[in-house]
Amino acid sequence: MEDNLTIFGIRTVIEAIQSGKNIDKIYIQKGLSGPLFMELMQIMGKRGFNLSYVPVEKLNKLSNGNHQGVVAKISPVKFRELEEVVQEILEDETKTPLFLLLDQITDARNFGAIIRTAECTGVHAIIVQNKGGAPVNADTVKTSAGAVFNIPLIKVSHIKDAIYYLQASGIKIVAASEKTETSLYAVDFTQPTALVMGSEEKGVNPSVLKLADQKVKLPMYGTIASLNVSVACGAFLYEIVRQRL
Incomplete structure (x- = not known):
């Protein structure tokens, strides 16, 4: 789901990365595990995303929804090389x-x-x-x-x-x-x-x-x-x- 510049849910974040969205920062719940999370980590690979591992309370404030332990901020601008x-x-x-x-x-x-x-x-x-x-x-x-x-x-x-x-x-x-x-x-x-x-x-x-x-x-x-x-x-x-x- 998407709210302004914030998206949440592991699958949503995976799709955003794969579609080339300008991901500015990704917040991940401390201690998160599971096959879908591992798929996300594999897709992120060595791309150098700005990651922050945070308590679940932080994610609750950021998303107001079923975040599944992952929230991402999409940049409104495209970064240049x-x-x-x-x-x-x-x-x-x-x-x-x-x-x-x-x-x-x-x-x-x-x-x-x-x-x-x-x-x-x-x-x-x-x-x-x-x-x-x-x-x-x-x-x-x-x-x-x-x-x-x-x-x-x-x-x-x-x-x-x-x-x-x-x-x-x-x-x-x-x-x-x-x-x-x-x-x-x-x-x-x-x-x-x-x-x-x-x-x-x-x-x-x-x-x-x-x-x-x-x-x-x-x-x-x-x-x-x-x-x-x-x-x-x-x-x-x-x-x-x-x-x-």
């Missing part, structure tokens, strides 16, 4: 590439707000990881004010793989981090750039930070040591806009 989008942007000589990589942003409203700002500031594509990030749900769509339909969204198995590909394509990786002395305003953003923003609680993963060509921070003068990630992202993106005007 990294290589395809990067080549499109590089081939357009009128554009200076600007990509945004989100390292496991978990709040759907933050995600939506970032998408909205990215669309307004001319970001060419947003790259997220298959697992661990916020789903593209009704909250995301609403908070983005529809921008989610106007900017390419890309899902990759690992953020690090995307970074390697972007670097090989001549795009500089700049990571937002408090663990640096380099100010945002000391960096040249007029060249092809990919900005990496980290999760709300942990920031950019240390293993991802190591791959960045530059780590930069926002100057902070208050007693609170950090900004909301969507606000911080806006500050970074508008400095890029300022430099490219």
